[in-house]
């Protein structure tokens with residue numbers, strides 16, 4: 001998959017940008033605060049309908065403007081497609097091939113992108129919510145059924161919590177109906193998450209070993225409320241847990257156990273990486289996890305996502321930089337941001353590299369690397 005044209009209007013410090021992107025490596029370079037990350041953030045937002053650095057879409061609309069528009073044409077297999085997102089004060093409107101999409105599940109999964117950004121470094125140390133968010137975002141892009149059940153689950157959970165607050169008029173029958181549906185959706189989310197984490201573990205270990213040049217072992221433990229592959233047994237166990245927790249749930253007016261509390265823990269050589277791995281090792285682990293997700297999406301959809309690497313090369317040691325460079329050299333389309341072009345690229349004159357100099361929200365120069 002590759003993006004051919006990218007158009008951005010009133011997005012952060014980008015007033016207007018109309019850019020042709022090349023296959024291979026696209027490097028956006030320039031001084032701090034010029035709009036490099038904004039450009040790749042807009043691509044990520046087109047793919048996932050949300051940013052990698054804010055949960056508030058309004059922040060992405062240029063100051064003093066009512067709305068921001070991002071548009072791109074991209075090649076997927078033998079098809080030429082387009083995605084458009086309009087961000088305004090009310091939220092976002094998504095178009096696929098100029099047609100407005102009513103459901104998120106219809107829009108997601110067309111343009112595929114994977115990012116590795118400075119924010120990812122804190123993945124292991126951050127809250128379970130952030131790790132669940134990663135699973136939800138990626139699985140939503142992979143499986144429309146996942147988005148459907150995720151939205152349903154969230155709605156049912158809200159209904160259940162609202163019911164728990166009604167002490168005087170508490171309706172036990174209604175609770176049973178909600179619980180049943182909640183567990184049906186939970187099972188779908190659980191199954192996909194379990195599959196995904198097992199895949200990540202296998203691939204991330206191999207990638208991490210390649211990046212570090214050592215035989216380190218990564219293990220990822222999925223922490224969930226019921227680990228049961230048979231649907232009937234899953235639902236039965238779920239009902240038992242809900243019954244056992246009912247008094248506590250009523251007291252707290254909140255559902256204490258469920259897949260909304262899922263998490264995963266990463267171990268480096270059997271030690272919890274969050275506490276024992278160095279800052280650089282944690283960065284390497286999260287990079288390996290993201291690249292593993294890249295491989296899983298490629299294998300599952302038979303399409304290679306756009307790979308976004310924001311400010312990565314300044315943060316990794318030389319060994320990892322060189323290995324990462326070897327890895328991305330074979331990819332369809334990679335978008336990289338950096339303040340100065342890393343010296344590693346200077347040795348690779350024959351690679352398919354395009355340079356874009358970014359200044360004050362504009363691309364002021366675009367050239368092929370081997371011409372300059």
Ligand SMILES: Nc1ncnc2c1ncn2[C@@H]1O[C@H](COP(=O)(O)OP(=O)(O)OP(=O)(O)O)[C@@H](O)[C@H]1O
Nearest residue numbers: 012013032033034035036037038059060061062063
């Ligand atoms: N909503 C907005 N409207 C206008 N400008 C914005 C908005 N949000 C952020 N900016 C501006 O965008 C600029 C930051 O852009 P960006 O994060 O892309 O920088 P960068 O080139 O990646 O820099 P660095 O090298 O420091 O990572 C800042 O100057 C910031 O003030």
Ligand SMILES: [Mg+2]
Nearest residue numbers: 036037311337
């Ligand atoms: Mg940046």
